[in-house]
Amino acid sequence: MRYIGSLCNTSTKVVILLTAFIFFTHVSSAQNVTLKHKQITLSEAFQEIRKQTNVDFIIKTSQLDKVRPIQNIDIQNKPLKQALEKLLEHQPLVFTIDNGIIVISDREKKTPLAPVVQKNGNVEIVGTVKNDGNNLYGVSVKVKDSPSIGTTTDGNGRYILVVPTNSTLIFSYVGYANQEIAIADKRRIDVQLTPDQSLSEVVVVGYGTQKKTSVVGALESVKPETLRIPTANLSNALGGRLSGVIAVQRSGEPGADGASFFIRGVSTFSGATNPLILLDGVAISKGDLDALAPEVIESFSVLKDATATAVFGTRGANGVLIITTKTGKDLNKPRISARAQSQISRPTSIPKFVDGVSYMEMFNEAVTGRGTGEILYSQDKINGTRLGLDPYVYPNVDWYNEMFKSHTINNELNLNVQGGGSKIGYFLSATGNISNGLLRKFDLNSFDNNVSVKRYSFQNNINVNLTSTTKIALKLNAQLRDYYGAGVDAPSVFGDIMNANPVDFPIMFPFTGIDRRDVQYGGKAGGTVNNGFVNPFARMVNGYQNGFQSTLLTTIDGAQKLDFITKGLEFKALVSFKNWSNTTTKRTSGYNQYMINSYAPDPAGGYNYDLVMVGQPQNLSLGTETGTSGDREIYFQPSIEYNRTFGNHTVSGLFLYNTTDFNVNNPADLISSLPRRRQGITGRATYGFANKYLAEVNFGYNGSENFATGSRFGFFPSVGLGYVLSNEKFFTDLFPAVSNLKIRGSWGKVGNDQIGGGRFPYLSDLKLDGASFTTGIDQNTTYTGPTYLQFANPLISWEVAEKKNIGVDLGILNNKFNIVFDLYQEDRTNIFVDRSATIPNVFGTAGTKVYGNVGEVRNRGFDFSLEWNKSEKDWGISMRGTFTYAHNTVLKNNEPAFTKYRNLSQIGYSIGTNLGYLAERLFIDQAEIDNSPLQQLGGFVAPGDIKYKDLTNDIDGLNLINSDDRVRMGYPTTPEIVYGLSTSINYKKFDFSFLLQGVDRTSFMISGFHPFGNQGVRNVLQFIAEDRWSPENPNIFAAYPRLSKLDNLNNTEASSYWLRNGAFLKLRSAEIGYSHKFARIFLSGYNLLTFSKFKLWDPEQGGGNGLGYPTQQVFNLGVQLRFN
Template identity: 40%
Template sequence: MNKKKSFLSIWRKKYSPPIFLLGLLTLLCLSKSYAQETKIKVTITLKNSDLPTAIEQLRKETDVNFYYSKEELKNHKIKAAKFTGRPLVEIVQELLKGTNLEIMERDNSISIRAKQAKTESLRSNNLQTRAQVKTVNATVLDEDGLKLERVTVSAKPQANFSTSTDQNGMFILKLPDTVTELTFSLVGYKSLSLSVASIQASEYIHLKREQSDLEEVVVVGYGAQKKQSLVGAVETIKPSELKTTSSSFTSSFAGKIAGVVAVQKSGEPGADGANFWIRGVSSFAGNINPLIILDGVEINMQILNSIPPEVIDQFSVLKDATATALFGTRGANGVLVITTKSGKNLERMNINVRLEGGTSSHTQKMKMVDGVTYMNMFNEAIKAREINGNYKPRFTQDKIDGTAQGLNADIFPNVNWYETLFKPYTHNENVNVNVTGGASKLNYFVNGSFFNENGLFNTIEKRYKNNINHRRYNLQSNVSANLTSTTTLGVKVNAIFRELYGPEVSSNNLYYSTLTASPIAFPLTFPALNGEDYTLFGTASGPYAQGYYPNPYADLVKGYQETFNTTTLGIVDLNQKLDFILPGLKFKALASFNNYSNTRVSRSFKPHYFAVDKWSINKDGVYDYTLASMGEPGQTALSTSSGAGGERKFNYQLSMDYSVSLQNRHNINAMVLYHQNQYNNNMPGNSLLAVLPQREQGLAGRLTYNYQDTYFTEFNFGYNGSENFKKGNRFGFFPSIAAGYIVSNESFFKDWNETVSLLKVRGSYGLVGNDRINARFPYITNVDLNSKGYTFGYDFNNTLSGPNVTLLGNEDAQWEIGRKANVGFELGIKNEFTLVADVFREDRSNIFMQRRIIPSHLGLGAILPYANIGKVRNQGLDFTLDYHTKLSDDFNISTRGTFTYVVNKLLDRDEPQQKEPYLSEIGLPLNSIRGLVAEGLFSSIEEINGWAKSTYEPDIRPGDIKYKDLNGDNVIDDNDKMVIGNPTIPQMIYGFGMSLVYRKLGVSFNFQGAGNSSLMMGDIHPFDKNEHNVMQFIGDNYWQESNPDVHALYPRLDNEANAHNRQSSTFWLRDASFIRLKDVELSYNFRMFRLYLAATNLFRISSFKNWDPELGGGSGLSYPLQRTARFGVQFNFN
C-alpha cells in the first residue's frame, strides 16, 4: 500500500538544506575583513595629566581596548595636547616618546608594555655541548579557547632563553636540561609559570584575563554591573556548569544555583523540562513562575528550555527586591536573566564543533507481579471481604494452573506489559556548531544545533512509527555593526524549529495503562485464523463502558500524532554614545518581535478487538478456540484530525544611561528606561477576550553610588501599568533601596588582605509586584444573556430564560505586592575560597482570591466575589561555596556547593472559623498534605469494636488501617484530618560537585539533593472494578490472614474500592527526600579536539524505593526520568 509522505518529512527534505545553506552563506558574507579599529582617526584634546588618565580618555573616545600595567605607566606625565584627525596608533606613539614603553596591536586592542630586550634561544654552540638540548612546544590559549599571539615565553632560572607565540598561539623553544620552568606573560593577562614537564604533557596553555572576580561584569535587570558593586542578591553561574543531556535546558538547574528550587516531573522527550521557582513559592492563587529575560526581552519556558548552553554568555538569577524592582509588576517571583554571546574582533573566524551520541533508559523500572501471583491475590482479596461465607473466586484453579504451566499463550496469557511495550534503551544525537568572528566594523556569532531524542516505546507493528521522536533545530545569529565610533547597531535572531512525533494516545496515559493492565485477561494480539489482513488485538469482556478491556498495545499502535512548531525571536538594538552632549551619557533603543506557531495532525484507526469465545483441547493435546469480535467493527483506514495555534509578542524599550567618576572616588551611575509590551493570540477563535491584545507599559530606573569602591548604595524603581485593571487603578510604583560595604577594601584591612581577599556585607528592602493573577479584566462583572434563567412554579416545572451573572467583578482589583528584605554576606579567602550567603524574607499580600467567609444562604453560590486579601510569608537562606586551587603545575581542582532552604506559611486566606484548630490552614506551609493520622493496622475484632467508628466504610476488619480520632468524638471522618508531613515542593535543595584536571585528563561530577518534602501514594491500589494489576512492593508485603503483620506495608486486600483504607493518611505518606549523582564526565584533551564520556542520573539514594521520588505523589505511573550515557567530541578551529 502506498503511503503519503507527511508534511514534516517533506519539510525536512525540502527546506532543511536551504536553511542551513542560507546560514552558511551568511557566515561567508560576515567573514569579510575590515580595517582595524586601531587605525581610525581621532580628534581629541588632552589635558596635563598622567599617562593612565590619557589612555583612559582615548579608550572612552574610541571604544578600543587598552591593556597596560598601571605601575609601569603611573610615573609618566604628559603635557596638554590637541590632536586633529590623527590615527589612534600615532597618537599613542606620540604620548610614549621619551619613555621605555612600546605598543603592540592585537585585534581591537592596544597593549602597552616595557620594551623587551632581544634574546636568543641558545647563546652559543658551547652551551649545547655542555648540556643536553630539549625542544619544548605548545599552544597558548585564552579562557575562551582562542589562540594568543605575542605571548612572552621566558625560561627559569636562565632568563636569557625566551621567545614569543606566533599568530597561531604556538611557540618552540630549545632548552638545556638545566631549565625546569617557563613563564608566560601578556599584557592584560595573568602571568603563569609552569614546569617544563607539565608543558610537554599538556600541549595547551591557558592564560586568564587580568581581572579579579570583583571586576567581573554581571548582567542584571536592564544592564550590567561590576560584581563588586552589586548590593542585591544576584546569583551567577558559568554556562558550562549547566550542560545537559536533555533537550530541556532547565533540567540542569537543580542543585547548581543557590536560591532556585527545581524539580523534574517527567523524562518524556520534548516534555522533560523542570519546574523551578526562585526562592520558593509565595502565592497560592497568582502566577508563581519567575520572569525570564533573554537579551533584554521576556521569553516563555519553551524558549528557555530550547536554548543550547553554547550560546549563553552570561546567566544571572535576580532574587531580592533591589535586583527585581525594575520589573515592577512582573518581578515578584524573581527574574532569570540570560545574555547570548556576541562576535569578537579576530584575525580568523573561530569555529567550535560538538558531536555527541548516546543512549537513555529509565532510571527505575516499575515492577508488577506475574499473572499467577495476580490471580491468587485477587482471589484472596475477594475472600478477605466475603460476607457470611459467600466466597466465589474470580479465577478457577484450572486457570491458575494453566497459566503457571504456560499451556497456551492465547487462552492462558501471562503478559508482562512493561517488558513488551518498552525497550531497555534508546539512542539520542546532538550536534552543535558555532562560528565567532569579526573585524573593526562588524562582528558576529552564529550558532546552529540539532537535537534528536527518542522515546522507549517498543513498536512491534511496523506499519508506521509510533515511538516518541523529538527533533529540534536551533539557529542563533548575533551580528553587531559599529556604524560610527559612537554608534553600534545590533541584530539578534533566535529561531527554533521543533518536530514532535509520537503515539496518538498521550505517553503518560500509555505508561499508566501499561502498568495497570491485567496480565492474564488477554494477549497482545491473536493470530489471523481466517486470513485477516488486519491485526486482531486481544481483549476480554470486562467492566468498562465499552464492555471490554482496553488493550495498551492497541492504544500504542492505533495511531500517531505529529506536531510542528516554530518560534522566531528577533531583536534590534541601537546604542549611541552621547559624550558630545555630556561625557558618560548613553542612549539605547530596542525593539523585538516574537512569533510562535504550532500545527498538529493526528491520524488513527479503530482497532479490531477480539476475545476468546470458546476453547477446547483436541485428542492431540492441541488447543482449539474461536474468537468473538468485541465492540463496534474495527477499521483499517486512518481518520485525521488537526489543529493550529500561535501567538506573537512585541516589545519596545528606550533608555538613557549616565556614568561619571568624580575625583576617582565618587562613582555614580543613573539609568531610566521606558518599556512597552503587547501580546496577541494568533488563533483567537470566537473568544472575545482572546481577540483583545494584552498590553503593559512602564518606567524603570536605577541610581547607584559608590565611594572608592568600598561604600555602595543603590536605588531602583519600577512604575508599571496593565490594561488588565480598571482605568485609574492600572499603575503601581515599586521602589527598592540597598547598601553594601566592602570591609576588605579599607586601608586598615590591608594587613589581612593576603588571607582575607574579600569581606563584604550588604542589605536591601523593597516592593515588587505580580499582575499575573489568572484573571482577565477582573473588574468587569460577566453576565450571560442566554442562560437557562430561573425556575418557578409549585412543582418547579416552569423555567424562564434570562440574564444570569456568572462572575462578580471587583473594581478595586489590582496586583499582588511583595515586600522583600535581604541581608547578604560575602567572604573570600586567598582568592581561592568564596562564600556568598543570603538570608531573606518576603511578605506577599493582595493575593487575588475568591471569598470564603460569605455564607451560602446569601444565594451567591459559585459566583462568590474575588478580592485582594490573601497573605503569605516566605523566608529562608541560601548560600554558595566555591573553592579553586592549583595543587601542582599539573593538577587543578575546583569544587562548588549550593544550599537553599525556603519555608513559607499562609497568613490569610479569608478562612471561616474552623471547628478544630488543626483544621485551619493559617500558619501552615503552602502545598501541604492533609490527611488522617494512621496508628498501624487493626489486629482483632475486639480492637475494632473499641475504636472510633469509621464513616468511610461500615465493614472494618482486622488488617484495615487504624486512624486516630483527633477531636475525640468517637467518629473517624474528615474532621480528623490535619496537615501531615512536609510540603510537596521541597523546602531544601542542595548540590555539590567537583572538577579535577590532571594534565590532559579531566574528571567532574555533581550531586543533587532535595529534602523536607513528602509525597502521598495514591491510585496504587490493585483490582477494583477495572481489575488493575498489582505493584510488586504490594505483593511482597501485605496483611494476610496467614501472616497478620500489623506493620505490613499494605493493609488487608480488597477487590473493590475500600474507602476507609484509601483515605489520604500517614499510612500512605512517604519521605520524598533524595540525593542523586546528577552527572559525571571523563574527558581527555588532544591538540585539536577533546573527547569525553559522560552520564546522568547514575544512582539515587532515598528511603522511598517504589519509584523515583522526584516524580512526586500519586501512583508513580508517569513517564520516568532518564538515565543517559553519551560519548562526544569537540573541535576548535581558528
C-alpha cells in the same frame, strides 16, 4: 600618523605621532582625557589622547619595543598631565612638554631598594616579573611575614632581594592578581603575573551590567560551559549548580522532560510561580529556555532579591533569570567549534508488578478475606498459568515489557562560528537534536507510534560599530520542534498498564489477516469502554499524532554615546518581535476486542479458539483531527544611561520605558481576541565611594490592562546598601588573607500580575440565558433569565512581594576560596483567590465567582555557595557547593473560619502540604475495632485495616473518625532544601567533572495503585505481594493493609500511611574527557545513581502510582572540535 626615519643626524629611528592639523596646538595641562580599556598598548593610548587633545608625541621606536601593554586602565575626565602620569606610572618612560609637543624619554633606571640586611641565614633571591612575556616595572616584592623587607622591579622587570631562609615572597601589582611563592631552596624566582579579573569582572543585572565588586543585590551567575549536560533541556542543569534555585524533573518524556524550577521556592498559592526568563532582554518561555544550547550563552544570571528585580515591576516577584547570547569578536580568523554526541537513554527506575499467578492468588485472598463473593480464579486457571500451557487460554502478560523498550538512542549536533573585525562581528549557531521515546512500534502499522521529538535551534547575531560612538546589533533566535507520538498521550500509555492485569486477556490472538484492521485484540466483557476494558497495547498502537511548533524571536538593539552632551551619557533602544505558531494533526482509529467463548485441543498440541467480539464493532479507519494555534508579541524598550567616575566617586543612572503588545493569532472568542498589554517606566541610581561604600536605588512603575482604571498601575521601589570592608586599610592590615569582604542589604517591593483566574476580573460576567424556571397551569412554560458567572471587583490588582535580604561576599587567599551567603524574607500579599465558597449564599453569590486579593504568604530562608579553585602547571581543581533553604507559610487564605476544627486549616502550613488522616497502624483484631472510635470513611473495617487517630473527640465528644479528623502532614511537595556539589579536575590533557545534587524536606502521597480497584481488574505492584497484612502475616506495620476486591475507602484515603519522604541524593552528572590539539572526546552520564529511602520508583517523579513517563538515565559519548 607619519613615521620619520631620522632626526638631527642620529641613526636612532624616531616615531613622531602627528595630528591632522596643520598648526600645532599649545598643550595645556587643563585639557582633559578619558581612557577606559581592559588592555591597550602605549601607542594606541597616545593615539586616543591625540584625538581628544590635539597634541603631538615624539617617542623612539626602541622605547616602544620595551614597554608592555597597559592593563585595566580607567581614566575618567582627568587633566592631560595626570593622565600621562597614570599611563607611565609603571613604565620605564617619562614625559616632558616642550613647546606644545609631548616628548617621551627613558626613565632614569632605579636600583632596586637596598635590601634590609638581616642576621645570619639570609639568602639573595633574584628574578624577573612578567606578563605574557612583557616586563613589569614597579612590581612590589615583599617578604610575607616581614613586609618591611621588600623592593620593586626595575624597567626590565628584574629584582634582587636579600631575605631570611624559608621565607615566602608576595608579588603584588595594581591590576594584577597577587602571587605567593615559597623560596625553599630556590635562588632564582621568575614570576608571571596575570590580570586580576575580579576588578573588572562585570555581571548582568536588570537592564544592564554592573561591576561585580559594586553589586549590592542578591544574584548568582554560572559559567555557561557548566550547563552542558547530556540531556536536551537546559533547565535540567540548574538544580544544585545555582544557589537560590529549586529544580526538580518530574518526567522523562521527550519534549516534556525539562525541570520545573523556582527561585527561592514558592510564595503564592494562586498566581504564577515561574520566574521571568529574559533572553537578550526579551521575555521567553521555559520551553524556549530548554531549547538553548549552552554554546550560545555568554552569561547566565539569576536575580533573587528586590534590588535585583524591582526594576521589572509587575513581572519580577518570582525572581528573574537573565541570559545573554554571544556576539561577534574582532578576530584574525573565524573561530569554529562543533559538538556531536550520541546517547543511550533508559529509565532510572520502573514500578514492578506481580506475575499472573500471584495476581490471581492475591485476588482470591481479597475475596475470601472480605467475604464479598465467590472466588473468581479457579485452581485450574492458576495451575495452567503457572505451567504456561497456552498464552491465549492462560495469558500472563507483562504489559510493561510488551509495550516499552529497555532503552532508546538519541543524537545531537551543534555547530558555531564566531568572528568579525573592528567594524562588524558575527556569531552563528545551529543545533539539531533527536530524542526518541520508549514505546514499541507495531509492525503491522504503516506509521510509527513511538514518541520522537526533533528540535532545531538557531542563533544568529550580528553586531555593527557604525561609528566609534554608535553601535547596533541584530539578534535572531529561531526554534523548530517536530513532535511525533502515539494517538494517546505518552503518560496515559504508562497509566493504562495499572488498569490492566496480566491474566484477563492476551495482547492479541493469532494473526491471520492482511493488515492492522484485521487484528483481533484481547478483551474482556463487563467494562465501561464499549462494554469492555481497555487493552493498553491496542490503544497505544492504533493511531498517532504529529505537532509542529516554530518560535521566531528577532531583536534589534542599538546604543549611541552622548559624550558631546556630557561624558558617560548613553542612549539605548531595543525592539523585538516574537512569533509562535503550532499545528497539530491527530489520527486515531477504534479497535475490535475479542475473548474466548470456548476452546478445544487440536491435533498439533495447541488449541482451537472460538472467539466472540466484545461490545460493538468499531470504526477501524484512521480519523483525523487538526488544530492550529499561535501568538505574537512586540516589545519596545528605549533607555538613557549614565556612568561616570569623579575621583573616588562613581555614579550611574538609568531611566527606561518599556511596552509590550501580545496578541493571539487565532482567537476563539471576543475576550481572547483583545490584546494583552503592559507598559511602564524603570529607574535606577547607584553611587560608590572609593570602592568601599555602595548604594543603589531602583524603582519600577508598571501597568497592565487586565486591571481597572485606578488599580492599573503600581509603584515598586527598592534600596540596597553595601560596604566593602576589605578595602579598608585597617582591615587588610588585620586580616591580610581576606581578599574580599562585602556586606550588603536590600529592601524593596516587586509585583506579579500573573495572578490566576481569567481576564478582566474587574468586570462582571453575565450569561443572559444562564437560569430558567418553569411555570404555567401544567408546568409547560419555561422562561430563561440572566445569571452572574463572575461578580465585578474593580479593586482587583497584582500580587505584591515585599523582599528583605542581607548578604555577605567573602573571598580568601586572593579569591581562591569564595563564599556568598544570603538571608532573606519575602511577604507576598494581595494573593488572588475565589471567595465564593466562604460568602453566604444569601448574598446571591451561589454558583458565581467572587474574586479578591486576600491571600498572604511569608517565605523565609537562606542560600549560599562556596567555591574553591586551585591551579598548577599540569593540573587544576575547582569545587563549588550550593545550598538553598526556602520555607513558606500561609498567613491568610480563603477558607472557612475553622473555630472548631482548626486542624483542617491551611494557615500556618506551607503551600502544597498534604492533608490527610493520621494512621496509627493496622487493627489487630475485631475486639480492638469494637473498642476504637467508629471510622466512617467508607468500606467494611476488619482486622488488618488501617487504624486512624481521633483528633476531634476532645472537641465534639462523638468518638467518631470522619473528614473532620484530617490534618496537615509532612513537608510540601516542592522541596524546601536543594543542595549540590560540583567538582572539576584537569590533569594535562585529561579532565573529569561531576555533580552531586539532592533535595530534602519534601513529601508526597502515593495513590492510585491499590489492588483490583473499583472494577476489580487493576494490576498489583510487587511491594504489596512482598509485605501485606494477611492472617498468615498479621504484621500491624506491614507495607500494605488487608486486601480488598474493590477499593476499600478506609484504606485508600490520603493518610500518613501513604505519605512518603521525597528526599534523595543523586549523582546527577559525570564526565571524563581527553583533549588533543583541536579535538576533545568525552564520555558523560546523567542521573547515574540515586540514593533514597523511597524505592518504588524514582522519588523525583513525586507521588501517584509511579506510572508517568519515567525519568531517564543517560550515557553519552561525544566529541568537540574547535578551530581558532
